[in-house]
Amino acid sequence: MGNLQTVGVVGGSGQLGGAIARAWLRSGSVAPEQLWISNRSGTAIGFEEWDGIKFTTCNQDLVDACQIILLSVPPHLAQTLDINAKDRLVMSVMAGISINLIREQTQATRIVRAMSNPAADIGLAYSPWCAGTDVTDEDRGSVQFLFEACGETDEVPNEEQIDRFTALTGPVPGFVAFYADCMVQYAVKHGIDVTVANRAVRKLFQASGNVLAASPTPPAEHVRDMIAYAGTTAAGLEAMKDSALTDNIEQGLDAAYAKTLSIAQSR
Numbered sequence: 569m570g571n572l573q574t575v576g577v578v579g580g581s582g583q584l585g586g587a588i589a590r591a592w593l594r595s596g597s598v599a600p601e602q603l604w605i606s607n608r609s610g611t612a613i614g615f616e617e618w619d620g621i622k623f624t625t626c627n628q629d630l631v632d633a634c635q636i637i638l639l640s641v642p643p644h645l646a647q648t649l650d651i652n653a654k655d656r657l658v659m660s661v662m663a664g665i666s667i668n669l670i671r672e673q674t675q676a677t678r679i680v681r682a683m684s685n686p687a688a689d690i691g692l693a694y695s696p697w698c699a700g701t702d703v704t705d706e707d708r709g710s711v712q713f714l715f716e717a718c719g720e721t722d723e724v725p726n727e728e729q730i731d732r733f734t735a736l737t738g739p740v741p742g743f744v745a746f747y748a749d750c751m752v753q754y755a756v757k758h759g760i761d762v763t764v765a766n767r768a769v770r771k772l773f774q775a776s777g778n779v780l781a782a783s784p785t786p787p788a789e790h791v792r793d794m795i796a797y798a799g800t801t802a803a804g805l806e807a808m809k810d811s812a813l814t815d816n817i818e819q820g821l822d823a824a825y826a827k828t829l830s831i832a833q834s835r
C-alpha cells in the first residue's frame with residue numbers, strides 16, 4: 569500500500585483469505601514484504617510465486633506486526649482467534665459474525681465487516697463492506713483500496729445488508745450454477761449429449777456474464793428489451809414471469825439469509 573501499511577490475513581491460506589491475499593499481491597496493492605499470513609497448520613501453499621511474505625502460526629504475532637488485519641477463518645472457529653487487536657483496523661469476511669462479536673473476540677474498536685468471494689483470485693469478486701462506529705475516513709480509504717484490488721466494492725450502510733450479500737454474492741458460482749444446471753438438464757432431457765450441453769451452457773454463462781458486467785444496462789432492462797423484441801426468448805420470459813420462478817428464487821435467497829443469521833445465534 570502507498571503509505572507502507574502492513575496487512576495481515578488470519579486464515580490467509582484458506583479459500584477466501586488466500587484468494588484475497590493473492591489479489592493484493594498480483595495487483596501490486598500490497599507488496600510481499602507488507603503481507604503477513606497466519607494459520608494453525610503453518611502451511612504456505614498457494615503463495616509459492618512470492619518471496620518475502622511472513623507466515624506464522626501465532627495470530628498475535630501477526631496482529632502486533634500489522635496495522636490492518638483481515639479475519640478469514642470459518643465462522644465456527646472465530647472464538648479460537650485468541651488475539652488482542654486494540655488500536656488496529658480489523659476487517660472481517662466471516663459469514664454471520666457481527667461487529668459486536670468481532671469486538672468481543674479481538675478488543676478492536678475500528679471494525680469493518682465485509683463479504684467477498686473466492687473470485688478475488690481472478691480479480692472478479694464483489695466485496696460490499698460496512699463500517700463500525702470508530703472507523704476513520706483514512707480506514708475507509710484503505711478498505712476501499714484493498715477490496716478494489718479484488719474486483720468491485722461498495723460501502724453499504726449496515727450489517728443487515730452484509731448478511732443479505734452473504735446470500736446473494738458470497739457464493740460463486742453459487743445460485744448461478746443451479747440455474748445453469750437447470751438448463752443443462754433441460755438440454756439432456758431433450759436428447760442433447762451431456763458433454764455438449766455442459767459445454768454450451770458454460771459458454772452461455774461466460775458470454776452472458778461478460779455482457780451483463782460490461783454494459784451499464786441493468787439486468788431488468790435486458791429483460792425488457794428481449795420481451796420488446798418479441799422473439800422466441802420473449803415467449804420464454806413471459807412464461808417464466810407468469811410462473812412461480814421469481815418467488816422460488818426469493819425463497820432460496822431467504823433460506824440462505826436465515827442460515828447466515830443462524831451462524832451468529834448458534835455461537
Ligand SMILES: NC(=O)c1ccc[n+]([C@@H]2O[C@H](COP(=O)([O-])OP(=O)(O)OC[C@H]3O[C@@H](n4cnc5c(N)ncnc54)[C@H](OP(=O)(O)O)[C@@H]3O)[C@@H](O)[C@H]2O)c1
Binds near residue numbers: 610
Ligand atoms: N469460501 C467461500 O466461498 C466464502 C465466501 C464468502 C465468505 N466466506 C467466509 O470466509 C471465511 C473463510 O472461509 P474459507 O472458505 O476460506 O475457509 P477455509 O478454506 O476452510 O480456510 C480457513 C482458514 O482459516 C485458517 N484457520 C482456522 N482456524 C484458525 C485460527 N484459529 N487461527 C488462524 N487460522 C485459522 C485455516 O488454516 P489452518 O487450518 O491451517 O488453521 C485456513 O487457512 C469464512 O468465515 C466464510 O464464512 C467464504
